[in-house]
Amino acid sequence: MPPSADIVRDLHKYEYTILYAIERLMKRYRWVPFDDLKRITRLSKSEMEYRLGELMDKDLISYNAVPYPGYALVFAGYDCLALHTLAGRKTISALGSLIGVGKESEVYEALGLGVIVLKFHRVGQHSFQSVRLKREYMTDESHCPWIFASTLSAEQEYEALCRLTGKVRVPVPIDRSRNTIAISYIPGVNLNQCTLEDPRPVYEELIQEMQKTYALGIIHADLSEYNVMVNEDHCWIIDWPQWVDISHPNADELIRRDVKTIVTFFNRKYRMAIDIEDALSAVCG
Secondary structure: OOOOHHHHHHHHHHHHHHHHHHHOOOOOOOOOEEHHHHHHOOHHHHHHHHHHHHHHHHEEEEOOOOOOEEEOOOOOHHHHHHHHHHHHHHOOEEEEEEEEEOOEEEEEEEEEEEEEEEEOOOOOOOOOHHHHHHHOOOOOOOOOOOHHHHHHHHHHHHHHHHHOOOOOOOOOOOEEEEOOOEEOOOOOOEHHHHOOHHHHHHHHHHHHHHHHHHOOEOOOOOHHHHHHEEOOOOOOOOOOOEEOOOOOOHHHHHHHHHHHHHHHHHHHOOOOOOOOOHHHHHHOO
């Protein structure tokens, strides 16, 4: 989970200096050497040792002694930098409660200009190597720490939302910092968590939204009942970090998989008799 609002607010300026320095140096080192940190921060040895101890006590960084003494950000430390930046921009004023957990993200309510949502990307939390193989945006470099993979995932999702907002029912992108995106709050529940009295209008609207997305040159590439939000009026498509362009070499396979997953859900849960080929034709034209 991200650090508490108290930690973000009360962290000493030298501790922020060290966190920013570790972030910068992690592009070169898996474990940032003490001497390099001291050189960049220009803090005394005793101040460095004290502040590093404070950061470890707050679970914002980790320490490793092999093959040399070094330090690295953990998710909470990276989240702290994101929250510090978003608060500095006045995007958020308070962090609320946890409202959702995925394999590669945590989602919280927050206060900005009203209630908004913060999504913290957690790429590689369970299997970094499998993510490297599956994601187009992952670097080919041998050293790609999870913090930068998470940032790439957040950038990917934010780009999709910027391209789709106003044209497709998706959360409105508000701001982004590092692995964290701020988006509009969507009232409703996940499609998999509700029982619709009349599923046909929801299905038809979802197919229309998929068609609009495809016409804009985008394929969700991970669409299921778990990332569709519904309420009494409409449905929204959420969770876009895996999207691809329709020029992708596997585009036909990916759009067919998305359509098949949605059709299978409605056919199974609501005893509908939707033909996958008809649905695919409706989406792709």
